[in-house]
Amino acid sequence: MSLLVLGLSHRTAPVGLLERAALTGDSPRRLLHAAAAAAPVGEAALVATCNRIELYADVDKFHAGVADLSVLLAEHSGVDLEELTAHLYVHYEDRAVHHLFSVACGLDSMVVGEGQILGQLRDALGLAQEQHTAGRGLNELFQQALRVGKRAHSETDIDKAGQSLVTFGLERIADRTGPVEGKRALVVGAGSMSSLAAATLARAGVVELVIANRTHERAVRLAETLDARVVPFADVALAMAETDLVVSCTGAAGVVLGADEIAAAVAKRAPGSLLGVLDLAMPRDVDTAVHTLDGVHLVDLETLAEAAQATEAGARDVDAVRRIVGTEVDAFGAAQRAAAITPTVVALRAMASEVVSTELERLDGRLPELDPRARAELAQTVRRVVDKLLHSPTVRVKQLAGEPGGASYAEALRELFDLDPAAVRAVVGAPVSAPVPVQLRGDLA
Template sequence: MSVLERAALTTDAKAKLLQDTLAAEPAAEAAVLGTCNRIELYAEVDKFHAGVAELSTLLALHSGVALEELTPHLYVHYEDRAVHHLFSVACGLDSMVVGEGQILGQIKDALGLGQELHTAGRNLNDLFQQALRVGKRAHSETGIDKAGQSLVTFGLAELTRVTGELPGKRALVVGAGSMSSLAAATLARAGVSELVVANRTLERAERLAQSLGGRAVPFSAVPHELAAADVVVSCTGATGLVLDAETVTAALAQRAAAGPLGLLDLAMPRDVDGAVHELPGAHLVDIEDLAAASADAPMAADVDAVRRIVAAEVTAFGAAQRAARITPTVVALRTMAADVVSAELARLDGRLPDLDDKERAEITQTVRRVVDKLLHAPTVRVKQLAGEPGGAGYADALRELFDLDPQAVAAVSRADSVGTQDSNRGKK
C-alpha cells in the first residue's frame, strides 16, 4: 500500500487535524484539502520554519504514517508560491487527469469544513474563494476541461479498451458518494443494460439507484453481484479493501466464459486489491493507472493558456492582499483625523458660542472638507504603492509619520476579521 493511501484522512481525522493545527502556536488559520492524489494542509503561520516543523508532525500524527517515512513525500510552498500552487490545483493543472473539474468541489468542501470549524479566517477564506473563481475562469475561457476528462469518464474509457463498449453491459457501482454517483450516472447515460448500486447504507444506494432506473442491494450482496457484472466501479471511504483478490477470484470462477471483468477503482485508499491486476480474466484500472494513462494527453495549448491565467491571477491576488494589509492603517489615520476635527470644532463652539446653526454647519463642513482633501491623495497613493512588490513598508511609514497608535490599527484589523467571519457564517 502506498504512502498516499495510508495517509488518506477521514472527515473526522481532517477535523481533528484542523483543530490541532489551530491549537499549535505558529498557526492562526488552517484548511485541509484531500483528493485522490493529494493531502494538503494550508495554514497561516507567524514563523515559517517552526510552522513547517509543527504542521509536518501533526500531519504525520493524524495520518498514522511515521514522520521519517512521510517527510520524503512532503512538499512545502509559502506566500506567492503557495497561492500559485492552489490556483494551479483549482484549474486542474495538478490533477492526474489534467483539467478535471471535480477538484473545484473538493476545494469548496475544504473551505466549508474550515469555516464550519472556524479554522479558516479572513486570509484563507480569501485565498480559497479566489482559487474557486480562478478555476471557474480557466474552465470558461479555455478548453482545459475538454482536454482532460473527469476521472470517471477517463477511467471508464481506459476500462472499455479491454471490456468493450458499455451499451448492453451489466454494471455494479460500489459506494454512493459524489464520485460513485457520477460513475453511476455516466454508466446509465452510456446505456448499460443493468445498473446495480451497493452501499453500506442501503437507503443511500436506493436513492441513487432509483434516480437512474437501477437496482439497489445491501453491501453484503457485493460478492454475488460481482459474479453477474461486466463492469465494476468502486469508490468508497473504507479504510480497508472492499474487494480482495480472493473475492474477485471467486467471482471470476462463476463467470466462466462471460468475458473479461472490468474493475475501475477510484478510491484512495484503494478499494480493490492490487493483486487483481495479476488475475486472468480481470482487468483493473486504478488511480496509478489513470495517472500514467493521462500523462500523454494532447492539451499543450490549453495548459499554456491556463498557466497564463494562473500567473496573472497570482499577481493580482498578491497586489490585492498587500493593499488590504494597509487598509487598517488608513482607517486608523482617518479615524484620528476625524477625532481631531471633532475636538477642534468643540473648542470652536466654546470660543464662539454665538454662532447660529447655519454658520456652525458651514464651518463644520468646511473643516471636514479640507481634511478629506488633504488625506485623499496620500491615502489613495499609499494603497497603490502598498500593492506593489516590496510595498509592505508603506504601512509602517504611515504609522510613523502620523504617530498612529498601534493598538488603534490592531483594533481595526480585529474588527475587520470578526466582520468577515460573521459574513462567512451568514452565507452558509
C-alpha cells in the same frame, strides 16, 4: 495574510504512501482543529481527496508553521514523520496562492482539467467554515480560487484536455474490454465518487446498473435516481459473476474485494470473457493480487497515475489556463496588499477627525460669541482643508500598496503620524461578513 501550504499529492508521493496517509472517519476534522490550534496558525483549511492531502494556513512564522503542520499531518495520517517529510511540498505567500489557483483549474490534477476538484475545494471551504477554522483570509482565498477555476472552465476548453478520474478510468478499462455501452455494471459504494461513477455509467448506456453499499438505504436512494437495481452488500461476490464491469469506491479502511472472491466470480463467467474492475478508492478497495488473475483487467489509482503521465493534454488550453492563473494571482496579491493598508488609512483619518473636533471645541471656548452660521462655515472649511491634505497621500499610498513591498508604506504612515497600534488593530478586527456562495456550472458542482 501569510499563507502557507503544506501537503503531498500524486505528483510527489507514490500511490501506496497516499493510500496509507488517507484521512478516514473523523480524522479530517480532528486534523483541521489541531492545525488551527497550533501556535503559529491563525486560520486553517484542509483539502483531502484521493490524490492529495493539503493543509492551508495563515501563519505568523514560516519555519514554525512548517514544523508544526508536518508533525500534525504525520500524527493524524499515521505515516512516520521522516518518511512523510521526503514527499511533502511547501508553498508560501504568492506561490501558495498560485498553487491553490492551479489546483482549482485542474492543472495539478492526475487528469489535467478535470472539474471534480472544484466541488472538493468547495467542500474543504465548507468544512473549515463549519468548524470555524477559516476566517476572513482563507474565506476570501478559497472563494477566489473557486471563481478562478470556474473562469478557467468557462473561458477555455481545459475540461476537454483531460477527463474526470471516473471517465479516464473507464476509458482505460474499455481499452481492454471494449465500450461500456451495452455492458452490465456493478458499482460498490454510494458515496460521491461512486455516485459519479454510477451516473457516468448510466449516461454511457450500460444495459444494467447494479448498486451495492454497506448502508442499504443509501444504495436505494442512489439507485432510484438512476433506474438501477440494488443488491445486498453481502451478495457482491455473486453479483460480480453476472456483470461485465465493477467499479468500487467505498471509503473502507481495508480491502473490500479480495483476490479469492474475484477469482471465484470469474470462474462462473462465460469462458474467454474479461471482467473489468475499476478501483477508485483510497485506500484501495481491491486486492492488488487481482492484477495477476486471468480473466480480469484491473485499473486502480496507481495504474491511472502511470496512464495520465503518458497522456498529453491540449497544450494550447493548458497554456491559456496558466496565463489566467498568473493574472489572477497577481490581481489577488495586489488586492490583498492594498487591503492591508486600509486599516492604517482608516486609523489616520479617524485621528485627523478627532484633531479637528478637538480644535473646534477649543475654538468654541475661546470665541463663544461667534455667530452660529460663521462657526458652521469655519468648521466646514477646517474639515475640507484636512480632507484635501490627506486625500492625495492616502490615495497614492493605496496605489503603492498594491505593488510588491507595499506593506512598507503602511508602516511609514504609522510611524510618521504616530498612529496608535490599537486603533489600527481595531479596524482589522472588524466583523467578517458571511462569505458569498459561489455558483458553479452543473457539470462542475
